[in-house]
Each structure stands twice: as structure tokens, then as C-alpha cells.
Amino acid sequence: MKRIYGNMLMLMVISLTGLTFSCKKDKEINTNVAPVAILYGPDNNKYIKLDPKAGTQVFEWQQARAEDGGLVLYEVVFDKETGDFSNPLFSMVSDEKGQRTKLTISDADLNKIANKAGIQALGKGKLKWTVWASKGVNVVKESVSRLIEVERPLGFAEIPADLYLTGTATEGGADLATALRFKKTGVASFEIYTSLKAGTYRFMGGNSANAKAYSIANGNLVEGGEVTVTGATKVYRIRLDFENVVATYTEITSVGLWFAPNNNIMHVLPYTGGGIWKIANAPVVFRQESWGRDERYKFRLSTVNAAGTPGVENFGSSNRDNQRADANSPASYFYLLPVDNSQWDNTYKFATAADNKNCDIIVNFSSTVSNYTHSVTVK
Structure with a gap:
């Protein structure tokens, strides 16, 4: 009986020793990663005419080294041309859930980033990009960065999921709670049959106060503003195309x-x-x-x-x-x-x-x- 007790005690000591050793090893896991030192592509200041319908771009860089030789994860970060990445515009993990030293990004996403940077539709401007590396714990930020120059196409970078008509000239009045909802006829197109009377109106990308507003200027669909109606009440079919920024009114x-x-x-x-x-x-x-x-x-x-x-x-x-x-x-x-x-x-x-x-x-x-x-x- 004493021998059995002694054997059990020895096993407990060995198990506790192993557990202590295992915990010590866990605490000593190395999370140190060297920053990405070389960016391969796109070339600095490369010009890209964005094609949101079909275009894609590839960003590549040199592998970062982890002190323990383990897996490194990557995130590509974008900012304005004058930005310092302290408050970046956008970030995206690299291909294969952050494991590849390559990011394949659509021109549609780059168009959205360019819009965030203040580059207007049909305008040109530059975006700064870099790569952050990590072991999933400590993020090692940029040591190098590059610029790309993009030209945005006609149209809006972000299409509203829903669209409403509101204002004193509309059947629903100026209260957003009673705004008239458009029928969505395509990915970027909307339509409504309604009457307009003397007053003002605008289109809203939602029926809440913080929704983005749109109107018509020089025959084109634009952000902000409102439209003024004069004269007698008339019935219209209004079609809006956010991809081609076209508004078509048919009485x-x-x-x-x-x-x-x-x-x-x-x-x-x-x-x-x-x-x-x-x-x-x-x-x-x-x-x-x-x-x-x-x-x-x-x-x-x-x-x-x-x-x-x-x-x-x-x-x-x-x-x-x-x-x-x-x-x-x-x-x-x-x-x-x-x-x-x-x-x-x-x-x-x-x-x-x-x-x-x-x-x-x-x-x-x-x-x-x-x-x-x-x-x-x-x-």
C-alpha cells in the first residue's frame, strides 16, 4: 500500500513539473517580427485607370522574418498621399487569409478607397500604401511605403442599397419617416413613378438623418444639394443610374x-x-x-x-x-x-x-x- 501511494505521489510531482515547464514555455513564445523591408509592386507612382467592373491589381512584397521562424501574417494599409498611416483610410489582409506576401484587390475596392481619399469621379490622385506584419499579436508597422496614382471612372464608388425621395415637392413631404422608397431595378439603378409639385426635393441613401443625400446638377446625379420644382403638379417616372450618374425624367x-x-x-x-x-x-x-x-x-x-x-x-x-x-x-x-x-x-x-x-x-x-x-x- 505504501509503495502504491509513493508511486502515485511521484507521478503527481512529475505531472506538476511538466505542467510548470509547459506554462513557462508558453510564456516564452517569441512574437518578434522584422518589418517588411522591400515592396515589389506596383512600381512607385504607377498610374492605374480604374475599371470597377472587371479590373484587379496585385500588390507584392518581400517576406518578413519572425525570430522563431514561424508564420507571419500580413495586412496592406492605404492612406492619403500625405498620410502617415496613423489613421489609415482602409486596410485588407493579404491573400489566403493574410498568409501570402501578395494582395489581390479589385479596382472596385480601390475606387472606394480613392473616394475616401477625396479623389472625385473622373479625377486623378495618389494613394499611399504599405504592409504591416505580425504574428497575430504584435503588429510591426511600416518601414517602407509607396504611392500609386489612380484615375477614377464616372459614377459613384459606393452605391446606396436603398434610395428614397423626400422634400416639400414630393407626395411624402419633407419628413424622412414618410419618404418615398424607390424600386431597385439593377445593381446601381433605381426607379419611381410619382408626382412632383412646387417645392424642393432630394434623394436619400436611406431614411435616417445621417443618410447620404443626392440631387441633380447640370443633368447629372451628384452628391448633396436639392432640386427646386416650380409650376403645376406633374406625374413622372424618375430613373437614376448611379453607375453612369444619369437621371432620366419622363412625364x-x-x-x-x-x-x-x-x-x-x-x-x-x-x-x-x-x-x-x-x-x-x-x-x-x-x-x-x-x-x-x-x-x-x-x-x-x-x-x-x-x-x-x-x-x-x-x-x-x-x-x-x-x-x-x-x-x-x-x-x-x-x-x-x-x-x-x-x-x-x-x-x-x-x-x-x-x-x-x-x-x-x-x-x-x-x-x-x-x-x-x-x-x-x-x-
């Missing part, structure tokens, strides 16, 4: 239900606000043909562009031909899509019950719906 002077059998407008729908046109108790009468009753229709918008030129746009079905609408028709049956001015193609068909009845007809170009659509309710 919608009327929306008509175009009846194919008669080749004319059966009813003009009044604008009721929020991107919606509606007529109540509108009589619908199919046309009698030798083969039966014809009920085909679509919608025609009368427009005026920014130059004052009148035009016409047709909205109809995705299908060239359709069956009559009924209770089983899918929601997509009623979607409004741009179509040509053919008398018969891409028309909808009224439900059988609509013939010789009054109907409520709604055309919905609201930003709140996923797809522009319309409805016909038989009374």
Missing part, C-alpha cells in the same frame, strides 16, 4: 386602357398617388365579331421626355396570346411589361364576367410591389 401625361378590338383607348385612368392609376365603375363591353366576343386589352402611357417630345409606351402581357382571365389565373398573368404597339399581340383578356358590366381597374406602378401589375374587379 406621364395619361394612362389609358387600350381596347384592341376598337384599336383605341377605352378608358383613361386618373392618377391617385403612390404610383397608382385607378378608375372606378368603368363600363366594359366586348366587341361582337363573327366568331364571338372580343375582349383583348393592354395599357398605353402617353409620355413627354425631358426635351419636351411626346411619346407613347405600351404595357402588356409576357405572352403573345392569352386565355380569358379567371379565378385560377396566376398573379403573373396581370404583370405589366413593356411591349410593342401591335394591335393584337401581348394583350390580356377580360374575364367573361366583365362583359357588359362596370369594373374597377387599377394600374399599379408602385415601388412597393415586386412586379408592376394591374387588376380588374367586376362590380
Whole structure:
């Protein structure tokens, strides 16, 4: 029994000694790293015309040495031309989660960095860059740095995720809480159908007070400012393209239900606000043909562009031909899509019950719906 106890005591002493030795080793781990001494590329003052859609750039440097011979992690840091990296504009770990002596960065990211540095769209300017090394604990900052000269493209470096219309000239008024939200139609494009009255308005990249504001100057989309409206209230489709800084205004002077059998407008729908046109108790009468009753229709918008030129746009079905609408028709049956001015193609068909009845007809170009659509309710 004494021998077993003695053996157990010896094992405990050995284990404690090993633990103490292990803790001592952990405390003595070497985190010292030499700074990056040589930058390979891009060459100092290299000129780069940024292409945010497809361009990429590669930054490379000499490997930094760790005193213990272990793994070194890298971070590329960018600043203004006159900056000292004490408050850098941007940083990014190198390829393979910081393990490579190379960073592959997109021109889109460089465009954002250039914007942070105050370089304007279509302007040129310089960015300073360096590399910081570490063992994940102590960061060894720059010993060398270089400059690159970049030329920014047309457009905004950062595209708002959402866009709102606000101001005294708008349907929502000047309160941001009631600002009108645009429909996002692409990565950098937005659209809204709305009315504008005398007053001022601007676009906001959010519905909070700290959101970035945009307006129109000399026909182009710009940061800040506001737009003044004078004269009578008019309904517009406003399209904004942040990639090409283009704003397109189309006045919608009327929306008509175009009846194919008669080749004319059966009813003009009044604008009721929020991107919606509606007529109540509108009589619908199919046309009698030798083969039966014809009920085909679509919608025609009368427009005026920014130059004052009148035009016409047709909205109809995705299908060239359709069956009559009924209770089983899918929601997509009623979607409004741009179509040509053919008398018969891409028309909808009224439900059988609509013939010789009054109907409520709604055309919905609201930003709140996923797809522009319309409805016909038989009374």
C-alpha cells in the first residue's frame, strides 16, 4: 500500500513539473517580427485607370522574418498621399487569409478607397500604401511605403442599397419617416413613378438623418444639394443610374386602357398617388365579331421626355396570346411589361364576367410591389 501511494505521489510531482515547464514555455513564445523591408509592386507612382467592373491589381512584397521562424501574417494599409498611416483610410489582409506576401484587390475596392481619399469621379490622385506584419499579436508597422496614382471612372464608388425621395415637392413631404422608397431595378439603378409639385426635393441613401443625400446638377446625379420644382403638379417616372450618374425624367401625361378590338383607348385612368392609376365603375363591353366576343386589352402611357417630345409606351402581357382571365389565373398573368404597339399581340383578356358590366381597374406602378401589375374587379 505504501509503495502504491509513493508511486502515485511521484507521478503527481512529475505531472506538476511538466505542467510548470509547459506554462513557462508558453510564456516564452517569441512574437518578434522584422518589418517588411522591400515592396515589389506596383512600381512607385504607377498610374492605374480604374475599371470597377472587371479590373484587379496585385500588390507584392518581400517576406518578413519572425525570430522563431514561424508564420507571419500580413495586412496592406492605404492612406492619403500625405498620410502617415496613423489613421489609415482602409486596410485588407493579404491573400489566403493574410498568409501570402501578395494582395489581390479589385479596382472596385480601390475606387472606394480613392473616394475616401477625396479623389472625385473622373479625377486623378495618389494613394499611399504599405504592409504591416505580425504574428497575430504584435503588429510591426511600416518601414517602407509607396504611392500609386489612380484615375477614377464616372459614377459613384459606393452605391446606396436603398434610395428614397423626400422634400416639400414630393407626395411624402419633407419628413424622412414618410419618404418615398424607390424600386431597385439593377445593381446601381433605381426607379419611381410619382408626382412632383412646387417645392424642393432630394434623394436619400436611406431614411435616417445621417443618410447620404443626392440631387441633380447640370443633368447629372451628384452628391448633396436639392432640386427646386416650380409650376403645376406633374406625374413622372424618375430613373437614376448611379453607375453612369444619369437621371432620366419622363412625364406621364395619361394612362389609358387600350381596347384592341376598337384599336383605341377605352378608358383613361386618373392618377391617385403612390404610383397608382385607378378608375372606378368603368363600363366594359366586348366587341361582337363573327366568331364571338372580343375582349383583348393592354395599357398605353402617353409620355413627354425631358426635351419636351411626346411619346407613347405600351404595357402588356409576357405572352403573345392569352386565355380569358379567371379565378385560377396566376398573379403573373396581370404583370405589366413593356411591349410593342401591335394591335393584337401581348394583350390580356377580360374575364367573361366583365362583359357588359362596370369594373374597377387599377394600374399599379408602385415601388412597393415586386412586379408592376394591374387588376380588374367586376362590380
